[in-house]
Amino acid sequence: MRRDFASCIVTVLCVAVVLFFPSTRAAGQENSDKHEPQGVNPAGGGVPAVSLKHLEAKTSGPTPRTADGKPDLSAVWGPGLNMGNIAVNLKPGDQLPLQPWALKLTQDRATPEAKRKDPKPNCLPDGVPREDPFPYKIVQTPKLIVFLLEGNVHSYRQIFMDGSGHPTDDLEPSYYGDSRGHWEGDTLVVDTIGFNDKTWFDGTGHPHTEKLHVIERYRRPDLANLEFEVTIDDPGAYTKPFTIYGHSPLLLNTDLMEYWCVENAAQDLIHIVGDSK
Amino acid sequence: MRAKLGFAVTGLFVAALATSPAFAHHAFGLQYDAGRSTTLHGVVTKVEWTNPHAHFYVDIKDENGNVSNWNMELASPNALRRLGWTRDILKVGDEVSVYGAPAKDGAKMANARTVTLADGRKMVAGLSEKDAEQ
Numbered sequence: 001m002r003r004d005f006a007s008c009i010v011t012v013l014c015v016a017v018v019l020f021f022p023s024t025r026a027a028g029q030e031n032s033d034k035h036e037p038q039g040v041n042p043a044g045g046g047v048p049a050v051s052l053k054h055l056e057a058k059t060s061g062p063t064p065r066t067a068d069g070k071p072d073l074s075a076v077w078g079p080g081l082n083m084g085n086i087a088v089n090l091k092p093g094d095q096l097p098l099q100p101w102a103l104k105l106t107q108d109r110a111t112p113e114a115k116r117k118d119p120k121p122n123c124l125p126d127g128v129p130r131e132d133p134f135p136y137k138i139v140q141t142p143k144l145i146v147f148l149l150e151g152n153v154h155s156y157r158q159i160f161m162d163g164s165g166h167p168t169d170d171l172e173p174s175y176y177g178d179s180r181g182h183w184e185g186d187t188l189v190v191d192t193i194g195f196n197d198k199t200w201f202d203g204t205g206h207p208h209t210e211k212l213h214v215i216e217r218y219r220r221p222d223l224a225n226l227e228f229e230v231t232i233d234d235p236g237a238y239t240k241p242f243t244i245y246g247h248s249p250l251l252l253n254t255d256l257m258e259y260w261c262v263e264n265a266a267q268d269l270i271h272i273v274g275d276s277k
Numbered sequence: 278m279r280a281k282l283g284f285a286v287t288g289l290f291v292a293a294l295a296t297s298p299a300f301a302h303h304a305f306g307l308q309y310d311a312g313r314s315t316t317l318h319g320v321v322t323k324v325e326w327t328n329p330h331a332h333f334y335v336d337i338k339d340e341n342g343n344v345s346n347w348n349m350e351l352a353s354p355n356a357l358r359r360l361g362w363t364r365d366i367l368k369v370g371d372e373v374s375v376y377g378a379p380a381k382d383g384a385k386m387a388n389a390r391t392v393t394l395a396d397g398r399k400m401v402a403g404l405s406e407k408d409a410e411q
Contacts, residue, residue: 051356257355264327
């Protein structure tokens with residue numbers, strides 16, 4: 001009887017620990033879980049941000065749709081690419097088809113002096129498709145889709161869905177270019193030109209020119225996942241087009257927050273002395 | 278005691294930190310030497326809740342009793358909020374332990390990976406999953 005009672009107490013305590021433990025590990029405290037990147041990226045996806053990990057939707061469901069039957073991409077999404085080196089997001093075996101000058105420039109950008117000129121730590125916009133380990137938000141309407149970017153600087157992309165084409169003249173080169181979108185079945189296709197050449201594709205320093213033409217394809221196969229591929233065609237810097245693959249997880253119980261990179265960035269720049277390894 | 282045990286465990290994973298995690302603002306390896314990651318104990322003297330990185334400063338006493346002030350870099354405030362931090366979680370005068378990587382340029386500066394607060398809570402301070410591998 002006594003042993004049964006003791007056994008019962010132990011059992012109750014064990015159950016209590018099992019039930020209680022998950023709720024005691026608050027966000028931000030030591031997390032030893034090792035999550036593999038999810039998604040369809042054949043290269044394995046990006047580096048998931050631990051600050052966002054606990055916000056990823058744990059359940060799934062059908063693809064939400066708008067009144068006109070299109071997939072509704074509106075949501076807050078986590079970053080979906082590895083932006084240390086864009087080549088990581090290629091299919092296994094693929095290589096970046098750099099032209100010789102672009103390869104040399106990338107190599108030249110390996111020095112600390114060059115890294116200090118990376119637009120990102122200087123708080124300039126990322127361009128396309130570079131990302132930050134912060135969320136972004138898609139706001140979808142029938143005629144316009146807006147990407148709201150928490151970082152690198154607070155910024156936005158407008159995807160015009162009204163059937164109009166790119167301006168044929170007087171297109172001022174810009175960080176995010178001119179984007180026009182349409183639906184191919186359940187896939188949102190975004191065509192962008194009109195980039196300036198001021199951004200780097202990644203922290204490694206892979207360059208591009210103003211001839212850059214980017215085609216993005218976004219699919220929301222279910223509630224919690226946004227799959228995308230980005231085809232980069234820049235005859236000014238690459239010998240042929242190439243495609244990278246990404247996956248963004250749906251984030252719940254969060255929204256975009258302020259991130260003003262420029263506030264105190266100078267303090268970091270002066271300490272950049274090493275390589276990125 | 279709990280903190281000491283935690284840092285003993287984290288020490289086993291120092292080698293695993295010699296990678297280049299994605300960082301909000303700059304690549305980690307440009308500024309910090311993960312291979313020399315260590316634990317520093319001291320008293321908070323100032324907190325800067327700023328972008329692109331929050332910072333706090335800690336007076337650290339060496340074995341000879343000499344005190345030096347170290348600048349500890351954290352993730353950005355938006356990332357820290359999502360990790361459970363608040364701007365007043367660190368207060369001047371708090372005794373803390375910081376596991377982090379020192380600056381490559383020799384400055385008395387480190388990137389904090391985890392911070393053990395005065396009340397014993399151990400907070401992840403970095404941004405990426407690799408930052409929290411220790």
